[in-house]
Amino acid sequence: MTRFVPNFSTQQLPPPWVSLGARNWVFAIKVPQKCLQDFLDTHFNCPAPDYAPYFYEAYDYPYGLLRVTKHDNFSSDYGGAAGMRTLRKIDVDWSYPVTRWQVSPENIRFNPQVVWVEPMSFDNNSYSMFSSREIWGTESEMARIAADEETDPPRMHIDVAVQGVKYFRPKSISHLIGVLHIEMNPEVESELEKELSKHPGLASFVGVLFSSVRLSGQADFNHNSEVNTLKQFRDVFNMRVAVYRAIIASRTDHTEVADMKFYDGSKVELDFMWSQTMAEALHDYFGFPKTPPMQSEEGHPGGADQIDSKEIDWNLPRLGKEVVLAASFTSNIRYDILDTLHTYGS
Amino acid sequence: MILNRQDIPFAQSSSSEQVPPPYHFPNVSVHTFVWPIDISRVQAYCDQNFNLGSEEERGFTYRPAALWPYATLMFLDYPVMTSSNPYPLSLDDEVPYTDRGIIKQREVFVALPVIRFGTNPKTLVTETSLEWALPFIVVNNPVSSVCGREMLGLGKLLSDIDIGEGKYHGSFDGSVKLPGWSSLESSTPMEILEIVRVQTNPALPTFRTTRSPKTSLSTLFESREASVAIEEFANFSNFVSDMSLGMIPTNMRTIGLKQYRDAKDPERAVYQALVTCRSRYSNLSDFKMYDEADIHIQFNDIGTFNEILQVFLEVGGEPSGSPFYLQPVAGCRFTADIDFDQMRVIHSFAIDRDNGLPPIPAQSDLTAPWARPLKGFFGPLTHPKRNVE
Numbered sequence: 001m002t003r004f005v006p007n008f009s010t011q012q013l014p015p016p017w018v019s020l021g022a023r024n025w026v027f028a029i030k031v032p033q034k035c036l037q038d039f040l041d042t043h044f045n046c047p048a049p050d051y052a053p054y055f056y057e058a059y060d061y062p063y064g065l066l067r068v069t070k071h072d073n074f075s076s077d078y079g080g081a082a083g084m085r086t087l088r089k090i091d092v093d094w095s096y097p098v099t100r101w102q103v104s105p106e107n108i109r110f111n112p113q114v115v116w117v118e119p120m121s122f123d124n125n126s127y128s129m130f131s132s133r134e135i136w137g138t139e140s141e142m143a144r145i146a147a148d149e150e151t152d153p154p155r156m157h158i159d160v161a162v163q164g165v166k167y168f169r170p171k172s173i174s175h176l177i178g179v180l181h182i183e184m185n186p187e188v189e190s191e192l193e194k195e196l197s198k199h200p201g202l203a204s205f206v207g208v209l210f211s212s213v214r215l216s217g218q219a220d221f222n223h224n225s226e227v228n229t230l231k232q233f234r235d236v237f238n239m240r241v242a243v244y245r246a247i248i249a250s251r252t253d254h255t256e257v258a259d260m261k262f263y264d265g266s267k268v269e270l271d272f273m274w275s276q277t278m279a280e281a282l283h284d285y286f287g288f289p290k291t292p293p294m295q296s297e298e299g300h301p302g303g304a305d306q307i308d309s310k311e312i313d314w315n316l317p318r319l320g321k322e323v324v325l326a327a328s329f330t331s332n333i334r335y336d337i338l339d340t341l342h343t344y345g346s
Numbered sequence: 347m348i349l350n351r352q353d354i355p356f357a358q359s360s361s362s363e364q365v366p367p368p369y370h371f372p373n374v375s376v377h378t379f380v381w382p383i384d385i386s387r388v389q390a391y392c393d394q395n396f397n398l399g400s401e402e403e404r405g406f407t408y409r410p411a412a413l414w415p416y417a418t419l420m421f422l423d424y425p426v427m428t429s430s431n432p433y434p435l436s437l438d439d440e441v442p443y444t445d446r447g448i449i450k451q452r453e454v455f456v457a458l459p460v461i462r463f464g465t466n467p468k469t470l471v472t473e474t475s476l477e478w479a480l481p482f483i484v485v486n487n488p489v490s491s492v493c494g495r496e497m498l499g500l501g502k503l504l505s506d507i508d509i510g511e512g513k514y515h516g517s518f519d520g521s522v523k524l525p526g527w528s529s530l531e532s533s534t535p536m537e538i539l540e541i542v543r544v545q546t547n548p549a550l551p552t553f554r555t556t557r558s559p560k561t562s563l564s565t566l567f568e569s570r571e572a573s574v575a576i577e578e579f580a581n582f583s584n585f586v587s588d589m590s591l592g593m594i595p596t597n598m599r600t601i602g603l604k605q606y607r608d609a610k611d612p613e614r615a616v617y618q619a620l621v622t623c624r625s626r627y628s629n630l631s632d633f634k635m636y637d638e639a640d641i642h643i644q645f646n647d648i649g650t651f652n653e654i655l656q657v658f659l660e661v662g663g664e665p666s667g668s669p670f671y672l673q674p675v676a677g678c679r680f681t682a683d684i685d686f687d688q689m690r691v692i693h694s695f696a697i698d699r700d701n702g703l704p705p706i707p708a709q710s711d712l713t714a715p716w717a718r719p720l721k722g723f724f725g726p727l728t729h730p731k732r733n734v735e
Contacts (some may be wrong), residue, residue, distance in 0.1 A: 129488075
């Protein structure tokens with residue numbers, strides 16, 4: 001075995017991870033089915049140079065989840081020592097369930113299984129961000145994130161900002177720019193059945209979603225919580241070449257789910273902020289045009305300008321996105337690595 | 347760039363973050379502080395990070411540079427960082443990286459000079475090379491940290507870095523705050539903690555000294571003539587590193603261990619290689635010395651920071667919980683342009699693999715920089731051709 005050399009810069013939270021009492025907000029969003037499948041084709045289904053013995057297929061119902069999780073007690077359980085190196089953080093990711101088929105050498109697909117993929121992820125803690133990227137393979141991006149539930153007046157408010165530029169120009173200076181803004185009134189609850197009836201296919205999507213969490217008192221544990229990521233690292237000299245590329249399987253298990261509430265998606269205000277830094281992601285993952293419409297409104301609708309006392313540039317075109325369903329809950333979350341499914345270049 | 351059939355393509359996406367080298371950093375403000383170091387600690391660091399496996403297998407050994415048994419702490423303020431790579435990543439209408447704007451950054455690192463010795467009479471001549479290990483390196487820009495960690499093998503951590511003037515005009519006050527744990531006890535929450543702070547009096551010449559600078563190393567550079575000479579040397583050549591007794595590493599070749607963990611077994615490496623990069627300093631100006639008696643360096647030997655401080659400070663194996671005060675032998679500041687280039691994998695270690703996959707054999711390209719033109723003339727270099735310039 002080739003031993004990894006531990007040192008000060010690489011001691012970030014080896015898996016598994018445990019988060020106690022995490023606060024979750026999820027927002028179901030409708031996107032073009034092509035966006036869902038294109039990510040699978042470019043990251044999992046293409047030769048590199050060999051094919052993985054799997055084929056990933058997006059569902060017909062074109063929904064995904066924008067998830068915001070606020071962790072107040074997050075730690076590594078490596079070696080069974082949960083509680084070591086405890087930290088607080090907020091992460092935001094875009095994820096959706098897909099069907100992973102096994103593929104035989106004769107190119108026959110069999111054994112379909114539901115797994116989740118996470119094309120986009122933000123984290124406001126550098127330790128877990130490095131671990132996400134370097135161990136799990138999640139291309140997590142360092143961000144400034146605010147997630148607040150205010151009671152007077154009742155208001156749930158999430159802001160995300162990253163380092164970037166509005167336009168790619170030689171003299172543009174990278175600075176903190178807004179990425180997305182979410183706002184809703186958490187006291188205006190709704191009923192799940194009523195919301196599901198509004199959007200075709202949403203019930204099936206929510207069915208898959210529920211099979212990946214265990215509610216309080218629920219004994220059976222479903223196995224739809226597997227997450228697949230493409231873990232890859234560049235060559236030092238040739239940006240187009242990877243020195244390592246593999247598909248990693250992990251699990252994200254929510255347990256002790258409590259305080260679950262559903263909200264009418266149409267009452268949620270979700271805006272992505274357009275910049276050339278984010279344009280590719282907004283286009284590829286959410287189907288926005290590569291350039292913002294001429295009539296786009298600009299700026300943060302709530303007039304916010306700071307996160308963590310850092311000035312954020314919100315003077316960017318605002319692209320609204322319809323939310324079809326929203327929910328919030330509290331849970332314990334355990335993140336486990338299952339295996340390396342396929343190592344490319346073998 | 348054309349991919350070979352056997353190359354593994356990197357799946358590019360907007361989240362990949364890395365910016366392609368080489369890089370150009372004009373007008374960088376640099377503050378440097380030097381102190382003597384116990385070379386047995388440097389040797390221990392080399393053995394742990396570079397001298398992996400047997401000497402016979404790898405064909406080289408890293409040792410401390412016995413002629414320069416000093417550690418160097420550098421604070422750098424980059425007003426402009428840009429890629430000087432003219433090519434977009436693909437052949438479509440992507441904007442070249444050179445035209446995507448600039449980033450600003452602050453960086454702090456501790457550099458230890460180490461020498462890579464070839465292990466037989468021939469390689470002792472052609473493969474011996476002075477390099478700089480950076481056991482501690484922090485930046486305040488996330489793109490830079492990801493790029494450094496994932497491409498260059500530099501263990502850059504993300505931190506808050508203050509660089510400014512102290513109490514007096516012309517003085518220096520800099521500090522680094524890192525995420526860390528003040529105690530190794532379970533359930534101790536992460537905090538943003540100060541790991542190092544440096545304060546000086548004004549740069550020489552100044553009346554605000556606690557002793558005569560004529561008794562210090564800075565006397566050598568006290569005259570205007572010496573100062574001009576240094577800058578001229580820097581502009582004409584890279585001999586300034588000799589002239590300044592190594593305080594200005596104008597042609598600094600860094601060495602780092604680029605490695606990645608296995609996901610399932612984090613104690614196992616799926617890739618492990620030694621990567622060198624060149625930082626070339628040019629257009630040096632505004633060179634000034636600090637009186638070393640008036641430089642106050644304080645590292646905080648607390649909690650999780652103790653591990654890294656053991657590499658270059660005389661601290662114990664357990665955190666003392668109190669500041670460690672350091673007396674440097676020299677300190678200076680200057681402004682320079684820095685070019686960061688010549689990234690090269692000089693040795694990739696053999697990797698054992700699971701699931702019936704064959705092991706990846708070790709490969710080397712250890713020829714010292716000065717000998718590369720000769721070797722290139724008389725015969726091919728041994729490592730994959732992408733490393734040949």
